[in-house]
Amino acid sequence: xxxxxxxxxxxxxxxxxxxxxxxxxxxxxxxxxxxxxxxxxxxxxxxxxxxxxxxxxxxxxxxxxxxxxxxxxxxxxxxxxxxxxxxxxxxxxxxxxxxxxxxxxxxxxxxxxxxxxxxxxxxxxxxxxxxxxxxxxxxxxxxxxxxxxxxxxxxxxxxxxxxxxxxxxxxxxxxxxxxxxxxxxxxxxxxxxxxxxxxxxxxxxxxxxxxxxxxxxxxxxxxxxxxxxxxxxxxxxxxxxxxxxxxxxxxxxxxxxxxxxxxxxxxxxxxxxxxxxxxxxxxxxxxxxxxxxxxxxxxxxxxxxxxxxxxxxxxxxxxxxxxxxxxxxxxxxxxxxxxxxxxxxxxxxxxxxxxxxxxxxxxxxxxxxxxxxxxxxxxxxxxxxxx
Amino acid sequence: xxxxxxxxxxxxxxxxxxxxxxxxxxxxxxxxxxxxxxxxxxxxxxxxxxxxxxxxxxxxxxxxxxxxxxxxxxxxxxxxxxxxxxxxxxxxxxxxxxxxxxxxxxxxxxxxxxxxxxxxxxxxxxxxxxxxxxxxxxxxxxxxxxxxxxxxxxxxxxxxxxxxxxxxxxxxxxxxxxxxxxxxxxxxxxxxxxxxxxxxxxxxxxxxxxxxxxxxxxxxxxxxxxxxxxxxxxxxxxxxxxxxxxxxxxxxxxxxxxxxxxxxxxxxxxxxxxxxxxxxxxxxxxxxxxxxxxxxxxxxxxxxxxxxxxxxxxxxxxxxxxxxxxxxxxxxxxxxxxxxxxxxxxxxxxxxxxxxxxxxxxxxxxxxxxxxxxxxxx
Numbered sequence: 015x016x017x018x019x020x021x022x023x024x025x026x027x028x029x030x031x032x033x034x035x036x037x038x039x040x041x042x043x044x045x046x047x048x049x050x051x052x053x054x055x056x057x058x059x060x061x062x063x064x065x066x067x068x069x070x071x072x073x074x075x076x077x078x079x080x081x082x083x084x085x086x087x088x089x090x091x092x093x094x095x096x097x098x099x100x101x102x103x104x105x106x107x108x109x110x111x112x113x114x115x116x117x118x119x120x121x122x123x124x125x126x127x128x129x130x131x132x133x134x135x136x137x138x139x140x141x142x143x144x145x146x147x148x149x150x151x152x153x154x155x156x157x158x159x160x161x162x163x164x165x166x167x168x169x170x171x172x173x174x175x176x177x178x179x180x181x182x183x184x185x186x187x188x189x190x191x192x193x194x195x196x197x198x199x200x201x202x203x204x205x206x207x208x209x210x211x212x213x214x215x216x217x218x219x220x221x222x223x224x225x226x227x228x229x230x231x232x233x234x235x236x237x238x239x240x241x242x243x244x245x246x247x248x249x250x251x252x253x254x255x256x257x258x259x260x261x262x263x264x265x266x267x268x269x270x271x272x273x274x275x276x277x278x279x280x281x282x283x284x285x286x287x288x289x290x291x292x293x294x295x296x297x298x299x300x301x302x303x304x305x306x307x308x309x310x311x312x313x314x315x316x317x318x319x320x321x322x323x324x325x326x327x328x329x330x331x332x333x334x335x336x337x338x339x340x341x342x343x344x345x346x347x348x349x350x351x352x353x354x355x356x357x358x359x360x361x362x363x364x365x366x367x368x369x370x371x372x373x374x375x376x377x378x379x380x381x382x383x384x385x386x387x388x389x390x391x392x393x394x395x396x397x398x399x400x401x
Numbered sequence: 402x403x404x405x406x407x408x409x410x411x412x413x414x415x416x417x418x419x420x421x422x423x424x425x426x427x428x429x430x431x432x433x434x435x436x437x438x439x440x441x442x443x444x445x446x447x448x449x450x451x452x453x454x455x456x457x458x459x460x461x462x463x464x465x466x467x468x469x470x471x472x473x474x475x476x477x478x479x480x481x482x483x484x485x486x487x488x489x490x491x492x493x494x495x496x497x498x499x500x501x502x503x504x505x506x507x508x509x510x511x512x513x514x515x516x517x518x519x520x521x522x523x524x525x526x527x528x529x530x531x532x533x534x535x536x537x538x539x540x541x542x543x544x545x546x547x548x549x550x551x552x553x554x555x556x557x558x559x560x561x562x563x564x565x566x567x568x569x570x571x572x573x574x575x576x577x578x579x580x581x582x583x584x585x586x587x588x589x590x591x592x593x594x595x596x597x598x599x600x601x602x603x604x605x606x607x608x609x610x611x612x613x614x615x616x617x618x619x620x621x622x623x624x625x626x627x628x629x630x631x632x633x634x635x636x637x638x639x640x641x642x643x644x645x646x647x648x649x650x651x652x653x654x655x656x657x658x659x660x661x662x663x664x665x666x667x668x669x670x671x672x673x674x675x676x677x678x679x680x681x682x683x684x685x686x687x688x689x690x691x692x693x694x695x696x697x698x699x700x701x702x703x704x705x706x707x708x709x710x711x712x713x714x715x716x717x718x719x720x721x722x723x724x725x726x727x728x729x730x731x732x733x734x735x736x737x738x739x740x741x742x743x744x745x746x747x748x749x750x751x752x753x754x755x756x757x758x759x760x761x762x763x764x765x766x767x768x769x770x771x772x773x774x775x776x777x778x779x
Contacts, residue, residue: 029614036618044630158759160707162714163728163751170740181738330616338621342711356622357715360629368626375622383617 134286451767457760581639582705589647594655699765
């Protein structure tokens with residue numbers, strides 16, 4: 015297992031550098047070079063232009079430029095200075111946006127995977143019923159609906175018709191006037207508590223699994239651990255002065271996450287259903303039936319666990335959909351994440367920020383693939399053993 | 402000796418090659434193809450969703466064909482100021498109608514308030530109620546079938562362009578883009594997959610690692626950056642999506658199919674008969690991979706349409722008109738939260754993209770059952 019993870023890690027590392035080199039190629043292939051952006055500006059004298067070319071390293075041979083590019087992007091994380099909001103560094107702009115995108119991406123992926131797998135499993139089990147047909151048609155509808163339009167409809171429905179949720183944005187300005195905290199600090203604290211919660215739950219689960227033998231007691235202990243941890247975190251936030259601000263952020267979060275989740279949920283449901291239908295034809299399901307194993311056990315233990323493998327594989331291919339969906343979601347809901355930074359930079363012709371955002375989104379995608387691969391190895395013993 | 406070598410003619414019929422050659426080879430091929438098509442069609446038509454998908458695609462095909470026909474016939478006479486009112490980019494101000502000045506406006510198409518009329522009129526006098534005035538049609542105008550000089554079946558957009566005409570034109574753009582992207586993607590994927598499977602070794606490793614890399618690169622953000630650097634048009638976008646899509650997941654799937662073909666005995670037979678690499682690949686492996694390629698072509702169309710529409714929606718492409726641009730215009734002109742009040746702005750375009758993708762998706766799924774026998778119900 016460790017060997018496998020190390021191997022994948024190495025591959026991802028190499029791919030990361032190839033990706034960065036491709037970004038350099040993209041920059042280099044554009045018409046003219048980057049200094050041409052200022053050719054039309056009469057306020058910049060030729061001497062200043064020369065200095066700029068030297069500062070940007072454009073007078074050096076291409077291979078040195080490539081080396082500099084790789085070095086700056088990897089270790090120093092120095093992605094240059096934004097042109098549109100001049101003295102600010104690109105990394106500063108992007109690292110403010112990164113947690114928001116990661117949050118959107120993670121929540122939507124996990125929620126949609128969990129819900130979609132559950133629904134797909136049940137639907138495959140009831141093949142041919144009305145429930146199956148309704149779910150299938152709804153899923154195909156959500157899966158094929160033009161996502162930006164769907165997001166616009168969600169925005170309109172939740173904010174204008176129902177009036178329950180705000181019209182996009184990350185915070186409501188009225189609430190935050192005179193607030194002693196920055197939105198970023200509160201949000202990071204929220205993310206931190208979520209991470210702490212999941213880590214503690216993982217540790218608790220591991221401890222319970224090691225000490226309790228009976229499957230039923232184990233499951234009830236898991237549940238107790240989860241709910242007590244959730245209660246603890248909620249109480250800690252309840253006595254904290256930041257709670258109003260945290261609630262405001264959550265209020266703005268719900269609709270974008272829900273929108274992104276719904277679409278991916280449909281995809282996972284469709285996948286799980288077809289994978290489950292194939293698994294149900296296997297001989298070991300027939301054997302289990304013949305032995306008299308309860309139906310729910312066949313479904314959850316024998317079929318669903320094996321049906322999970324192809325779904326996890328396809329999750330890797332589906333990541334592109336989530337990332338594309340994330341960019342569109344951020345744009346429509348004015349969610350200040352990486353995707354919005356990228357689009358804003360492209361509109362403002364702010365090339366350093368655009369390249370940096372693309373690099374960070376690429377890294378995010380690489381990392382997600384690594385996690386998906388490790389999950390896959392964890393689920394499939396064949397890979398674990400082969401290493 | 403001669404007696405032994407000559408077979409007894411009266412016992413069995415002599416195999417005469419001329420009887421086969423009498424029918425030309427192409428006709429045999431067509432007949433075989435037709436037979437295979439009939440068999441596959443029987444399998445395909447069992448799946449009702451696939452038929453629905455085909456009908457949807459046919460509907461859009463009619464829409465795409467209808468646009469140039471309508472422009473040349475029915476819409477031909479609606480010229481105003483040298484421009485055809487139904488031209489996709491004619492613009493609002495070409496349509497002027499006579500409106501009655503009233504105190505309280507109930508119908509924006511035929512009535513106008515005093516204040517608005519004052520701004521439109523040349524004089525400073527407040528126009529009298531009951532007078533008529535020449536004023537531009539309300540934009541976006543709701544669907545009107547008659548009563549105005551130029552009926553707009555689906556109303557007009559915020560700039561006064563005819564939504565129905567744009568919708569039909571969008572179908573043309575979608576078919577063009579889908580065809581370019583799907584063909585280039587699948588051609589490339591089939592070639593890459595087959596070559597990787599046939600030669601194996603270093604070539605396989607290089608091509609498959611390339612495929613891994615392409616899968617890892619987030620397509621939409623990359624295309625956003627590309628559209629910021631270059632002037633991306635429909636054809637170029639189609640090729641870009643096709644190349645990036647074809648080198649990725651599809652190539653890997655087709656490679657595995659080609660691998661299973663490569664180990665079949667007829668490939669060995671072809672090699673022993675002296676077939677060259679290229680001939681074996683093009684004549685023996687690719688025809689056996691093609692059904693699966695054709696299936697992935699359907700999914701490639703869905704992906705390409707989504708990507709184009711998303712990029713158009715974000716306002717990044719240099720495209721004359723498409724469904725994505727229609728939504729973009731409604732969104733950027735501030736009609737997002739109007740919702741159902743101006744339904745004709747977003748609903749037809751959004752529904753068209755959805756149905757178009759769904760059509761190809763459904764056909765793809767139905768074809769999946771034809772190609773992959775494991776998925777069939779019986």
